[in-house]
Amino acid sequence: MRRIAAAIAVCALAGCPVAALAAPQTSIPHANHLWATIDECQPATSGAIVGVRASMPGTGDASEEMFMRFTLQYRAPAHRHWHKLAGSRAFVNVGSAAYVSRQAGFNFRLSATTAPGTVLRGVVDFQWRRGASIAQSVLRFTSAGRRPSAGAQPSGYSAARCSVS
Numbered sequence: 001m002r003r004i005a006a007a008i009a010v011c012a013l014a015g016c017p018v019a020a021l022a023a024p025q026t027s028i029p030h031a032n033h034l035w036a037t038i039d040e041c042q043p044a045t046s047g048a049i050v051g052v053r054a055s056m057p058g059t060g061d062a063s064e065e066m067f068m069r070f071t072l073q074y075r076a077p078a079h080r081h082w083h084k085l086a087g088s089r090a091f092v093n094v095g096s097a098a099y100v101s102r103q104a105g106f107n108f109r110l111s112a113t114t115a116p117g118t119v120l121r122g123v124v125d126f127q128w129r130r131g132a133s134i135a136q137s138v139l140r141f142t143s144a145g146r147r148p149s150a151g152a153q154p155s156g157y158s159a160a161r162c163s164v165s
Contacts, residue, residue, distance in 0.1 A: 028128070028136055033057035033101035036124040037146035040153040041162035043110055043120070050162050052122030053105035053148040054140070056094065059128055064097035064135055069125040070106035077117035085120065097128055103149050110164075118164040 028034065033055050040051030052070050071087040086108050094102040122142040128135045146158040 028057060028059065028138060031057040034126065034138065034140065035146050036122055036140045036142045037144065037148060037158040038120075038122055038142050038160065038162050039105065039146075039148040039151055039157055040107065041120075041157070041159060042153070043162060043164040048110040048164075049107050050110065050120055050122075051105055051107045051151060051153065052124065052142060053103060053146075053151060054122075054124040054126070055101050055103045055146070056126045057101045058097040058099040059135075060098060061130075062096055062098040064128050064130050066094045066097050066102055067091040067127040067129060068094055068104050069127075070108075071123040071125075072108045073121050073123055075119045075121075076115055082121065091125070091127060105148070105151050116164055120162040120164065121160065 034057055036052060036054040038050060039053040040049055042049050050072060052072065054068055054070070056066050056068065058064075058066065069088060069091045072085045073082040074085045075082050088106050092104055092106075094104045124140050124142075126138045126140065128137075142160050144158050144160045147156070148158060152158065
């Protein structure tokens with residue numbers, strides 16, 4: 001208790017804002033609204049498509065913007081490691097961090113050279129930015145059991161991985 005009282009006294013003398021004394025917010029990497037999922041898996045068709053959708057929570061700070069970058073990885077039957085297949089190459093601004101959460105997605109078109117038995121997964125980089133500065137950054141792999149708000153084929157589809165037949 002003495003340490004807390006001393007910290008408050010030091011802050012009061014230094015002119016600290018009241019928010020500096022508040023309890024820290026829940027860590028964003030553990031937030032329920034932070035996820036990625038495969039919401040479309042049609043690798044056997046001509047013009048094969050794998051859709052990745054993601055959700056990220058806002059921080060409540062209207063001065064922050066939220067960004068996502070989508071990447072697709074593959075693992076061939078003979079390999080143990082994941083390799084980058086394709087990516088959106090740029091971060092997409094999904095809006096103000098003042099919102100509770102935001103969703104966005106990206107569809108990857110596969111070439112006919114993808115070998116049967118190949119497994120695909122999505123990777124999403126999440127960033128919360130204040131101007132040019134990155135306030136927080138988190139990486140998530142796709143997982144199943146999510147509730148995409150739009151774009152899933154069929155409706156409500158959510159998977160961790162997609163297999164090429």
